[in-house]
Amino acid sequence: MNDFFARVKVASEINESCLCIGLDPDVKRIPGDIELSNEPFYDFLTPIIEATADLVCAYKPNIAFFEANGLKGLQELIKIMSFIRSLPTDIPIILDAKRGDIANTARAYAHSLFDEFGADAVTVNPYMGSDSLMPFFERVERGIFVLCLTSNKGYADFENQKNVKEPLFVSVAKKCANWNSYENIGLVVGATHPEEAAKVRKAAPELPFLMPGIGAQGGDPAKIMKIGVTKSGMPPIVNSSRSILYAGTGNKFAEASRDAALRVRDSLNEYLS
Amino acid sequence: MNDFFARVKVASEINESCLCIGLDPDVKRIPGDIELSNEPFYDFLTPIIEATADLVCAYKPNIAFFEANGLKGLQELIKIMSFIRSLPTDIPIILDAKRGDIANTARAYAHSLFDEFGADAVTVNPYMGSDSLMPFFERVERGIFVLCLTSNKGYADFENQKNVKEPLFVSVAKKCANWNSYENIGLVVGATHPEEAAKVRKAAPELPFLMPGIGAQGGDPAKIMKIGVTKSGMPPIVNSSRSILYAGTGNKFAEASRDAALRVRDSLNEYLS
Numbered sequence: 190m191n192d193f194f195a196r197v198k199v200a201s202e203i204n205e206s207c208l209c210i211g212l213d214p215d216v217k218r219i220p221g222d223i224e225l226s227n228e229p230f231y232d233f234l235t236p237i238i239e240a241t242a243d244l245v246c247a248y249k250p251n252i253a254f255f256e257a258n259g260l261k262g263l264q265e266l267i268k269i270m271s272f273i274r275s276l277p278t279d280i281p282i283i284l285d286a287k288r289g290d291i292a293n294t295a296r297a298y299a300h301s302l303f304d305e306f307g308a309d310a311v312t313v314n315p316y317m318g319s320d321s322l323m324p325f326f327e328r329v330e331r332g333i334f335v336l337c338l339t340s341n342k343g344y345a346d347f348e349n350q351k352n353v354k355e356p357l358f359v360s361v362a363k364k365c366a367n368w369n370s371y372e373n374i375g376l377v378v379g380a381t382h383p384e385e386a387a388k389v390r391k392a393a394p395e396l397p398f399l400m401p402g403i404g405a406q407g408g409d410p411a412k413i414m415k416i417g418v419t420k421s422g423m424p425p426i427v428n429s430s431r432s433i434l435y436a437g438t439g440n441k442f443a444e445a446s447r448d449a450a451l452r453v454r455d456s457l458n459e460y461l462s
Numbered sequence: 463m464n465d466f467f468a469r470v471k472v473a474s475e476i477n478e479s480c481l482c483i484g485l486d487p488d489v490k491r492i493p494g495d496i497e498l499s500n501e502p503f504y505d506f507l508t509p510i511i512e513a514t515a516d517l518v519c520a521y522k523p524n525i526a527f528f529e530a531n532g533l534k535g536l537q538e539l540i541k542i543m544s545f546i547r548s549l550p551t552d553i554p555i556i557l558d559a560k561r562g563d564i565a566n567t568a569r570a571y572a573h574s575l576f577d578e579f580g581a582d583a584v585t586v587n588p589y590m591g592s593d594s595l596m597p598f599f600e601r602v603e604r605g606i607f608v609l610c611l612t613s614n615k616g617y618a619d620f621e622n623q624k625n626v627k628e629p630l631f632v633s634v635a636k637k638c639a640n641w642n643s644y645e646n647i648g649l650v651v652g653a654t655h656p657e658e659a660a661k662v663r664k665a666a667p668e669l670p671f672l673m674p675g676i677g678a679q680g681g682d683p684a685k686i687m688k689i690g691v692t693k694s695g696m697p698p699i700v701n702s703s704r705s706i707l708y709a710g711t712g713n714k715f716a717e718a719s720r721d722a723a724l725r726v727r728d729s730l731n732e733y734l735s
Contacts (some may be wrong), residue, residue: 257570260540353627359621
């Protein structure tokens, strides 16, 4: 187990949790008076982080929502990540960026996400193949989650095309299992497709899963928790974003998020045991 | 032909060119004393843009190289894009970002790239399927280049896996041809795989090609120019980055880039006719 996954394990044991909260701030959905502030993402997310820091094994900011506010949004992301690093418990940060490009460009992305933003782990897109992923895999102490079986409906277009010998998502899982010399690769496996998730587990018994798709996207934790565990016993990192962030509507939004996170964490633990 | 492709056509006719220069600035390779300046990317790229603005049909900054310098790099990108917009001839900007995520996140990316950065066109990654692409396609006046057959060696891992009924890149080409109701979709087709590029052309006769891979990557323009033309006669947008940007080593680097761009433009025209 590499450094990143070891840190997730420690956080997960301290907080008795395999819940990861996705930080996807949408200016239009921020409750209370916060949207009027000068740093709406920071003012919205840091109280939620503070209120949930003892309930999670990781946080997963999605960089798209910060980029949507331009440089100002990215500046807030950096500040929010530094806030997470200042928490009393070490909670690793998965920066959800889904990058992928030819090798020399992928190196630039890896440098940006790991060194400029300081991510502990990232998500990457496998479409362009091994040389587009290697610059990430070479960062041996970090975590690299490769998109495999995504939670959206469009997964049927290419990832799970019909009338093929082996679906693309299975090929991705197999290749990633082979490429995992540094034990720093994980797979993004949507909680919305339990049957297919089982095929991923079979193709890559030892790769940790990052599982989005419970909550707003409708995935059923009861069906995916056991599939998510690796052969040697590492539970999945289960992500929920909107249903926790936007649990409350008034100024007590952070408390509402804590309540929602607590419920999800406990139910995930129940399905694991 | 939508607004973006019409603008490319006009620039292409005025400059008698189907050359697109890729703006991939690498701090370590910037010639002369420029790397010491406070805005190395701006100081390096704007003289090259000025020296080549009558030789191209588009510019293609790759956002990875700017992100690699953090917020400062992105600030320079914005300034460079505004410099391109101030040129006497309208030269469209393709922002190479290769984004892709579930629908609500893809909307955030589209907003970021088109509205915050002001791109005229972008590149996107099809792995996650239609709903991850629709928020881009819905921007009817912009151009959306979907990764199809990429120029790198890793294309063999998934895009062109052996022992399949239909290679992934062909499926992507066919689906994109079907999704093209707004006539704003193009395909990224590497110049390094001419045989496979011919299959893409057959699968999507009317989709404009953005063709990287000549120059540093070794693609032979003689083999791909005619394949690149659409059924109704639109020539490919042929990208070259490193072999033009780094053509010179001293302080006269912009002149060297102009000479290199001129040679490439003229040879592309020759192969077209």
